[in-house]
Amino acid sequence: MTNQTHDVIVVGGGVMGCATLYYLTQLGVTDALLIEREGLASGTTGRSAAILRSHYSNEVTTLMSMYGRDVIANFEDVVGEPGGFVKTGYFFLVSEERAEGLRKNVALGQRLGLHTEAISPDTARELMPDGFDLDGVATVAHEPESGYADSSAVTTGFANAARRAGGTISIGHPVSELLVEGGKIVGVATADERIYADRVVLCGGPWTNDLLMTVGAPLPLEFVRHQVIVLRRPLDRLPTLPTVADEPGGYSFRPDSSDTTLVTIKEDPADRETYNRNVDSSVAATALEVMAKRHAAFADAGWDGGWSGLFTITPDWHPVIDEVPGVDGLFVGAGFSGHGFKMSPAIGRALAEMAVDGASHSIDASPLRFTRFAEDDLIQSSYGASVFA
Ligand SMILES: Cc1cc2nc3c(=O)[nH]c(=O)nc-3n(C[C@H](O)[C@H](O)[C@H](O)COP(=O)(O)OP(=O)(O)OC[C@H]3O[C@@H](n4cnc5c(N)ncnc54)[C@H](O)[C@@H]3O)c2cc1C
Missing domain, CATH: 3.30.9.10 (D-Amino Acid Oxidase, subunit A, domain 2)
Structure with missing residues (x-):
């Protein structure tokens, strides 16, 4: 194989890498390459429950979930591919101990334009199919527009649309090394070749640290x-x-x-x-x-x-979306802590913007910065460090 040069390389063909490749093509990058070692959606993504809800404790996660829901619910129109969205409505049940946090999150969602309400268990029972027992539930957050989708379909949909727009996908080639010269990324190496680009986006799911460790910048995953x-x-x-x-x-x-x-x-x-x-x-x-x-x-x-x-x-159950400190041009999206599918359109878009312009314009990703763990500035949640976030 010959050595190649590309504008941007994305490592990892889960939903995050494929969304990033898609948004790179939408931002006008005509020569982006995604490298996946096994198969698209063969990692975490293919095992997802793919629930879409937007009830979160922080502005950045609420906004990313809202954007993700809008893109995935309208996948055929936006991306031109089936995404398998099913609108079921979403009910989030909490005990008295968490009721205040729930009301705070619902108010945050409403301020950001989310269709949601805090309702009593009696009202929730009227909206649910007959026969639900909400014993022990003090308050319920209701999102009528939420539901679930098909994580493999969304991943291949992003990939197909990116290919149509000029992106390239290489499957079956593990990236073994990140190539860095003078504090700048210059490409990646596989077993067979060195592939050059001055911007690399790392979306390796659980395997992200294997590559980050080679540049001396592991995350606490x-x-x-x-x-x-x-x-x-x-x-x-x-x-x-x-x-x-x-x-x-x-x-x-x-x-x-x-x-x-x-x-x-x-x-x-x-x-x-x-x-x-x-x-x-x-x-x-x-x-x-x-x-x-x-x-x-x-x-x-x-x-x-x-x-x-x-x-x-991660220690605060929130992801990292940032440039890797000390390696110019190397960007990472990792540590999704069980929320990644619903946020993948927003995260892919943010990572693509970082690769193209050096910064994300669509969201303020600073709360999700790489250095927050070392700075002891963890993201707080109404439900503690857990998947409910
Ligand atoms: C059981 C379960 C239920 C979930 N339910 C939900 C849910 O209801 N809602 C929700 O929003 N989220 C949910 N999630 C979380 C969501 O599925 C993940 O956050 C998301 O799929 C992560 O995508 P990813 O692309 O970052 O990682 P992955 O899908 O793991 O993709 C990483 C890819 O990188 C490739 N790779 C790694 N290293 C290399 C290398 N060196 N060279 C080349 N390729 C490499 C891997 O082969 C893999 O394909 C769930 C997760 C699980 C496990």
């Missing part, structure tokens, strides 16, 4: 295993289902195909390479139990397997 339990519910008793997050219970659920419900539950520290990709029968039993408490139809539901995936988490 850890991994937790998150389980997705698949249940089959009796459709005659519960034909439709909204998407729900149960903060006191620490789980979320959403419908999938006609009688299938996905329950996303439990985060345990995990080894990145050897973690169990299946689900634990004990966790499936817990999922059945908590779901049956919320709706009696789940007492007769069947367990139909599931899968586990990794959240790549």
Whole structure:
């Protein structure tokens, strides 16, 4: 193989890398290359539950989720590809202890233009299918426009649209090294070749630190295993289902195909390479139990397997979107802590803007800066450091 030169290189073909490549082409970059070592959406993205909601504790995450929902819900019109969006409505349930935080977040969302309301459990029950038990719930945040989508379809959709606009995707080539000269990125190396570019965007998911360590700038990333339990519910008793997050219970659920419900539950520290990709029968039993408490139809539901995936988490459960300190032209998006799918359009756009102009114009990404951990300036959340953020 010969050595090549490109305008921008993106490393990683998950939803974040493909969104970045797409937005690079939209910003007029005609010679961007994405390098993926396995297959598009073969990492975290292909294991996502792909829930879209915008209830967050901070302006930057709320805005990124709102933008992501708008793009993904209108994927065919915006990107020209199917994204599998299903509008279910979203209910976020909290106990008394978290009620004030919920109201604060709803007010933040409303100020930013999000269609959301804080409602009582009685009002929520009227909006939900008959028979929901909201025992222990003090307040509910309702987002009628939220739902879920198809994370693999969105990833390949971004990739297809980027290819049509002149982007190139190379699959099956692990990047082994970042090439740096005099404090500037100059390209990447694979086993076969050196590929040159003066801007590189790193979207390597759980493997991001393998490359960051080679330039002496690792992030404080850890991994937790998150389980997705698949249940089959009796459709005659519960034909439709909204998407729900149960903060006191620490789980979320959403419908999938006609009688299938996905329950996303439990985060345990995990080894990145050897973690169990299946689900634990004990966790499936817990999922059945908590779901049956919320709706009696789940007492007769069947367990139909599931899968586990990794959240790549930072100390404050918020991502890093920034230029890597000490390496001009090297940008990173990592540590999505279980929120990345819904935010991928906003993050891809921000990373593309950074690569093109040196800074993100569409969002103020400064709260998500690389150095905040060293500065002890972690992002705070109404629900503590957790996936609810
Ligand atoms: C079980 C589960 C449920 C989730 N549910 C939700 C949800 O409901 N809503 C939501 O918004 N988010 C959710 N998430 C989070 C979301 O899926 C992730 O944040 C998002 O998919 C991360 O995308 P990514 O592109 O950063 O990483 P990845 O998808 O992991 O992509 C990284 C890619 O980089 C490639 N790569 C790595 N190193 C190299 C290298 N050296 N050379 C070449 N290629 C390389 C990998 O092969 C991989 O394809 C969930 C995650 C999990 C695991």
